[in-house]
Amino acid sequence: MLHQIIHSIRWLRFPATLTLFFLLFATAPFTEAFAGEKTIRVGGNHDYPPYELVDKNGQPAGFTVDLLRAIAEVMGMNVDIHLGEWAKRHDDLKNGMIDMTLGMNNSEERDKIFDFTSPHTIVQQAIFARRDSPVVSSLEQLRGKKVILHRNGIMHERLRQLGFEKDLMYADTPAGSLRLLASGQGDYAVVALLPGMYIIRENKLTNLVPVARNVASFKFSFAVRDGNTELLSQLNEGLAILKKTGQYQVIYDKWLGVLEPARVSWEKVIQYGAMVLVPLMLLLTGTVVWSRTLQKKVIQRTEELAQEVAEKKLALEELRLHQDKLIQADKMTSLGILVSGVAHEINNPNGLILLNMPTLKEAFQDAETILDGYFHEHGDFAFGGIPYSRMRDMLPQLLVEINEGAKRIRRIVDDLKDFARLDKTECLEPFDLNDVVCVAVRLIDTTIHSSTNRFMITCADNLPKVLGNAQRIEQVVVNLIVNACQALPNKTRGISLTTYYDRPEGSVVLQIKDDGIGIAPEHLSRITDPFFTTKRESGGTGLGLSVSNSIIKDYGGSLEFASTFGVGTTVTLTLRTIEQETLK
Numbered sequence: 001m002l003h004q005i006i007h008s009i010r011w012l013r014f015p016a017t018l019t020l021f022f023l024l025f026a027t028a029p030f031t032e033a034f035a036g037e038k039t040i041r042v043g044g045n046h047d048y049p050p051y052e053l054v055d056k057n058g059q060p061a062g063f064t065v066d067l068l069r070a071i072a073e074v075m076g077m078n079v080d081i082h083l084g085e086w087a088k089r090h091d092d093l094k095n096g097m098i099d100m101t102l103g104m105n106n107s108e109e110r111d112k113i114f115d116f117t118s119p120h121t122i123v124q125q126a127i128f129a130r131r132d133s134p135v136v137s138s139l140e141q142l143r144g145k146k147v148i149l150h151r152n153g154i155m156h157e158r159l160r161q162l163g164f165e166k167d168l169m170y171a172d173t174p175a176g177s178l179r180l181l182a183s184g185q186g187d188y189a190v191v192a193l194l195p196g197m198y199i200i201r202e203n204k205l206t207n208l209v210p211v212a213r214n215v216a217s218f219k220f221s222f223a224v225r226d227g228n229t230e231l232l233s234q235l236n237e238g239l240a241i242l243k244k245t246g247q248y249q250v251i252y253d254k255w256l257g258v259l260e261p262a263r264v265s266w267e268k269v270i271q272y273g274a275m276v277l278v279p280l281m282l283l284l285t286g287t288v289v290w291s292r293t294l295q296k297k298v299i300q301r302t303e304e305l306a307q308e309v310a311e312k313k314l315a316l317e318e319l320r321l322h323q324d325k326l327i328q329a330d331k332m333t334s335l336g337i338l339v340s341g342v343a344h345e346i347n348n349p350n351g352l353i354l355l356n357m358p359t360l361k362e363a364f365q366d367a368e369t370i371l372d373g374y375f376h377e378h379g380d381f382a383f384g385g386i387p388y389s390r391m392r393d394m395l396p397q398l399l400v401e402i403n404e405g406a407k408r409i410r411r412i413v414d415d416l417k418d419f420a421r422l423d424k425t426e427c428l429e430p431f432d433l434n435d436v437v438c439v440a441v442r443l444i445d446t447t448i449h450s451s452t453n454r455f456m457i458t459c460a461d462n463l464p465k466v467l468g469n470a471q472r473i474e475q476v477v478v479n480l481i482v483n484a485c486q487a488l489p490n491k492t493r494g495i496s497l498t499t500y501y502d503r504p505e506g507s508v509v510l511q512i513k514d515d516g517i518g519i520a521p522e523h524l525s526r527i528t529d530p531f532f533t534t535k536r537e538s539g540g541t542g543l544g545l546s547v548s549n550s551i552i553k554d555y556g557g558s559l560e561f562a563s564t565f566g567v568g569t570t571v572t573l574t575l576r577t578i579e580q581e582t583l584k
Helices: 002-008 014-036 061-076 086-094 153-160 174-182 191-201 229-244 247-255 266-378 390-418 431-445 445-451 470-487 544-554 577-584
Strands: 039-045 052-054 078-084 100-105 114-116 121-130 145-151 168-171 188-192 208-225 429-430 454-459 466-468 495-501 509-512 558-565 568-576
Touching: 002 390, 002 577, 014 208, 014 266, 039 086, 039 390, 061 100, 061 247, 086 100, 100 266, 100 544, 121 174, 121 266, 145 153, 145 174, 153 168, 153 188, 168 174, 174 188, 174 191, 174 208, 188 191, 188 208, 191 208, 229 247, 229 431, 229 466, 229 558, 229 568, 247 429, 247 495, 266 390, 429 431, 431 445, 431 454, 431 509, 445 470, 454 568, 466 470, 470 509, 470 544, 470 558, 470 568, 544 558, 544 568
Parallel strands: 039 078, 039 100, 145 168, 145 188, 454 495
Antiparallel strands: 100 208, 114 208, 121 188, 121 208, 429 466, 495 509, 509 568, 558 568
C-alpha cells in the first residue's frame, strides 16, 4: 500500500513529497495499534440469575456482565461476551476456546486448572425443598436422599467428593434443578441461594422454600486461562478501581441488593411509630385512671391480708420451732448411732496396727545386725527402694510415727464417741473444765488449723471441779470455737482460749476471744434466740447458740457475749464450782 502511494505521487515536487512521507510515518504506529487491538473472548452461564442471564432482548445481562463491561470501559479493553450452557463454557475455557469466564466458584480442584481474580462476591449454596418436605440443616443430612443439582457446578464437585454420586440427579441449569424439584421429582435441590431465590420468584415456583441457607460458601471470581497473568492483572486493577469509585456498589445494588431485605427509612419508622404510639398512649391513660381506682381498694385489702399473714406467720414460727427441735434431736440420735458404728470400724484395723507395731520394731532390731553385716561386706544396697545407709536411720523413726499416728486415731475416735454419746439419763458428775476444753480442741483440730495460724490456749492450774455432764459441755465448747473460726476473715486473725478461777464469785470461767468480723449491735441481743441466724444462706439453723445457752443455764451457769463490729467478739462461759453448788 505504501508503494502504491509513493508511485502515485512521483509527479509531486520534492517538498510536498517529503511532507507526505512525514505524515504517513508519524501516523503509522497509531494505525498499527488500532488494527492490532485484541478482543477478549468471554463466556458465561446463560441461566445463573442474577449473576448471568439472557434478557428479554436476547442480550447478556446480570451482575457479572455489567461488572465486566464497567471494567472494560475503565481499562480500555474490548470484550465479546457470549452466554451458553455452563458445562460447555467451562470446557471452552479449559480448552482455550475463550479467554475468560464471567464468574466461577473457586475451589482447590479448579485452582489447578485456571487462574482466578480477586473475588467480586461470595456465593452461598443453599438446600431447597418442597414445603411439605422434612427440614434438613446440613449436607450430611442429605445422605440417602435424591438430590438434584446442575451438572459440572461447584456443588457437583463437592457432593461427588463427599461420596453422594449414587444419590445425585442432574439438570443442565439451576432453573432446571428447581423446576424438577417443584414438579415432584427428587427430594431436595442444592442451588446457590440468590439464583435460587431469583428463579423461584421469576418462575412462581411457590411450593419451594430454602430450608438451609448456607451449607457452603465459595469465592465467586473472574476466571482466566492458566498463565494469562496480563489479563488477570488488568481485571484485578479494573475491579479495584470500580470499588474505589463506587461503581461496584451501584452495580451490586442494582442486581443483588433487590434480593436483600429492604431497608426501612426513618420517615417510615416515625410514621409507623406514631400509628402505634397514639393508640397506645390513649390505652395507657385509661389504664392509669382505672389503676388509680383499684389502687385504693388494693391498699385496703393489702392491710387486711397483712394482718392475717402476720398472725399466720407467728403461728407457723411457733410450729417450726417445735418441729426443728424434734429434727435436731433426731439428728443427734442419728449422729450417735453413726459415730458408734464408724468408731467400731476404725478401731478394729487401728487396733491391729497398735498390736503389730511392737512386733515390727523387734523384727527390725533382730534383722538390723544381719543387714549391717551384709552392708559392711557388700556395700550399700536398696532396702524398700531406698539405700540401706539411709533406711537404717529412717525406719525406726517411721515406726515410731506410725505408732503415734495410730494412738492419735484412737484418741480422736474416743473423743467422738464421748461427744456423740446419748445419755438415757442425765448423769451429773464432777469434771475438770480444762479436760473438756482439751478434748473439744482435739475434736475440731482440723477446722481450727484451716481457719487461723494464730490459735492460743491458756489453761489455769488446779481449777476447782464443776458439776454437770462433761459431754454436753463439750458440745457447747465445740460450738463456740466453730463460731469463732467462722467469724475470721482470713488465717492471719487469731483466736485465744483462757480458763481461770473467779474466787470471789466461786465460779470457773472459760473465755473465748476472736479477732473476727464481730457482731452487729442490732443483732447482739438476739444471738441466743431460737432460729436467729445471719448465716441462713450458708446452712445456718440458728439453733447452735440457743441450745448452748440452754445447756449452760441448766447447770446454773451463764453465757455472755461482748462484741465490737469489725474488731472481734469475746464469749464468757461461767460455771459454778461444786462448793458453790453445795452452798446453794
